[in-house]
Amino acid sequence: MMRAGIKDKIKPLWILISDRWGGPEQVAMSDMVDMANVEIGISLLCLEGSPVHAAALRHPRIKVHSFNHRPRKRFDWSFVRALRGIIESVGANIVHINDEKLLWYLAPALLQRPDISIISSRHTVAEASIKDFVRAFFLRRLDYMIVLSESIREGVMSKRVISEKKVKVINLGLDFTRFDPSKASGKAIRATWGADKDTIVIGSVGRLVPEVGQDTFLKAAAGLLKHHEWKMRFVIVGEEPLVASEAYVASLKDLVTQFHMDDIVTFSSLGDNLPDVMSAFDIFVMPGREEVPGLGALEALAMERPVVLSNVIGAEDIVGRKEFGLLVRPEDAFDLQTKILNLLENPSQRLAMGSNGRTHVLRHFDRRTRFEKSIDLYERCIRRRYARLARIQHARTP
Known part of the structure; x- marks a missing residue:
């Protein structure tokens, strides 16, 4: 159950730099719609003309920011600056991503903003790679990683790239008023x-x-x-x-x-x-x-x-x-x-x-349960980041 007043404090920005319309994109859109429907100020950064962009435009409560900037294969400072500018302009205090490669750009973009939380959603387990030690460095900046099942969580933990307490299982959720055999006819x-x-x-x-x-x-x-x-x-x-x-x-x-x-x-x-x-x-x-x-x-x-x-x-x-x-x-x-x-x-x-x-x-796999668990994580992020900011400000006070 969402605590009174918390929705006014949550200002999430979803970043979906994808031209696909697969499971991860559909799940993200469903999550955003659920939050927008309870008047949480959701913003979305996506590729202009992408399926995600088209789907988001059907929901006026989602504030859509589209652009054509894709990161280059080598480190792209212009992409870092673009991300920083959009995050600042929407006033986000939580950034939610589906692609952890974005941490390569988000970490430097938010280097001076420890008060902004980062959450990632993981739908599978990446193959073992020599780059895992680099991934582990950037995953330290994550507040939480959301995975879809215990088996995915076990796979992530086996790589030893992220703290166990940061990986949270939130099952997918369905709207059972829509998926009801008594109402459907094939x-x-x-x-x-x-x-x-x-x-x-x-x-x-x-x-x-x-x-x-x-x-x-x-x-x-x-x-x-x-x-x-x-x-x-x-x-x-x-x-x-x-x-x-x-x-x-x-x-x-x-x-x-x-x-x-x-x-x-x-x-x-x-x-x-x-x-x-x-x-x-x-x-x-x-x-x-x-x-x-x-x-x-x-x-x-x-x-x-x-x-x-x-x-x-x-x-x-x-x-x-x-x-x-x-x-x-x-x-x-x-x-x-x-x-x-x-x-x-x-x-x-x-x-x-x-x-x-x-x-x-x-x-x-109830959609309401997924929503409540997601909001609970957002609320934890807000509490942790504001507490950290207060400690930083206190340390700077003479």
């Missing part, structure tokens, strides 16, 4: 896909990029064609985010043609009716190479659909011990095919996973 959408009531629809939702693993999904689908006892429809729902992904999208369509699946594979764009889309599926899959199965998997479970996910970090926190879904080896089409077949052969297990999955996400 019947009309299934009809547009050519799926009747006897068709089993196996679907994937996500950006059309290699990391999400739609190519693995299609190869697994091809392997299931020999099983004629089920009518199946395979649906890929997503958007092509950048011109750079055109080759990947073309390769997906080539796979469909190569395996003679034109009649049973559907590509669909992602609209605003995501609960209905999830309701239209019978099984949700996300066989990503490295993409953490975040909101999409939780949204499917919230709509009582079993999930099949790549066994990447964070996935086990979602599926439990096979109570809510199954895990597969990344980029292993045969393993994915086998796990989907397991669910096809066991319809009662499939239904139980979906029902239990909704109970699981209701208990652990």
